[in-house]
Amino acid sequence: MSRERILAAAIELVDAVGVEGMSIRDVCAAAGVTPPTVYHYFGDKKGLLDAVVAAGFERYLQEKRERAESADPVEDLRRGWDGHVEFGLRNPALYGLMYGGARTSQHPAAAEGERILRRIVTRIGEAGLLTMPVDDAVQTIHAATVGATILLITNPSAAGLSARTREAVLGSVLVTGLAKTDLASAADSLLVQLGRGDVPLTPGELAILRELLVKLGGSGEGQSQEVGDQEERGHEQ
């Protein structure tokens, strides 16, 4: 009965003050117990943090499992990516414990997360939409997801980074060049082309065109809504 209170207090504290700011004594004060009780249940501080990480993975997996698989595995993959990044932004300290550090990281719960990803990618492969072996695709997607999440945590102002990286990776992993055919990308591409060589337009036309393209492009800093919340969805396909 005290174990849950201790674990809950530890999770809350890690989320509030980070790993380095959390002390056993603080956890005890929040949970209403004394230090030896913590050591009775969790062995040592590392054991307590492992339990926190395990609870974090469990929470993450629950979200992941609640996302039912749709008929389109590619859409499932996008949702999985967005869910991962969103989870990291919602629990930055916990995410740092789970992925960032050189910690154990071989948590059994982490393996199930990768298994879910592998199942989705396998379905995509069975549909003949993969440009590489399943394991390679899983590793590539996983690496890019973690990297985008970490960079977003340390630099939340980089709006659109997640969606762009996602489409960039998907564009190479999937045979369908979906990422290159969406509206924002086409506008960005043209914007790049306008920057070099001569353009058969008057200066005024060029100015108007640039403004319109920026409005269409995915890289503008126009919308200041919170990141991670399906910001770029709907553009593709």
Add this chain to the structure above:
Amino acid sequence: MSRERILAAAIELVDAVGVEGMSIRDVCAAAGVTPPTVYHYFGDKKGLLDAVVAAGFERYLQEKRERAESADPVEDLRRGWDGHVEFGLRNPALYGLMYGGARTSQHPAAAEGERILRRIVTRIGEAGLLTMPVDDAVQTIHAATVGATILLITNPSAAGLSARTREAVLGSVLVTGLAKTDLASAADSLLVQLGRGDVPLTPGELAILRELLVKLGGSGEGQSQEVGDQEERGHEQ
């Protein structure tokens, strides 16, 4: 004279036992000074770790600067990627401090690293080989690089992960040789995209945009440039 010895001892200790295993007193013993000396030079433990991180970035930047720019910016980009990953694998604890943690990460030395990357990407963009704006490409590449490095650190058995992720990202960021390499086809591509889905423009804006795009468009087949040079490459390490 003691400052350098303290910093060197701290770097060595961080590399040997990690951040959490390092204590000021250990550093003092290794450097032959007493604790107050450390606080005299570095303020507090965070200050000392910041100095360690700064030294790490400095070491990383020196390696990066020593790689002279070649005539082919794409090759420079590949070498920069590989150098980044290699540095992370050679200094895992230091890399975790530099990128993994939720630390400030806005170190001035980190900014120069990104500036070097941006310069390379800018050169690629000036060659017309970019499918997205420079800033977007920089962010995407950066995120994927960090992710691949972190996953390789925590799981060194994933051979080939770095090269695969690198080529996957480059395959999306770089123009691969088909269409979209010139102004006319980029305009045509956007024109097609305007035809489907909803466009966040007013009817008037849309009309002007269409007119301008028609003026730019090649009215059918856009001839591609001579960029068939680099295709997919093996490039294992």
Add this chain to the structure above:
DNA sequence: TGTATTCCTTATCGACGCTAACACGAAGCA
């Protein structure tokens, strides 16, 4: 010589991770 500055010390503080030893109520068994 007197004084200021730099560099580093001794000595100490409160908080930390952690542990030994013990207290106490709820079964389990005679």
Add this chain to the structure above:
DNA sequence: TGCTTCGTGTTAGCGTCGATAAGGAATACA
């Protein structure tokens, strides 16, 4: 009912940590 066991906590304290107050020794400058 009495005795034991076990799960669940406690009190008290160890050694170490990060950090600080106060001052000493050497150098530089007037």
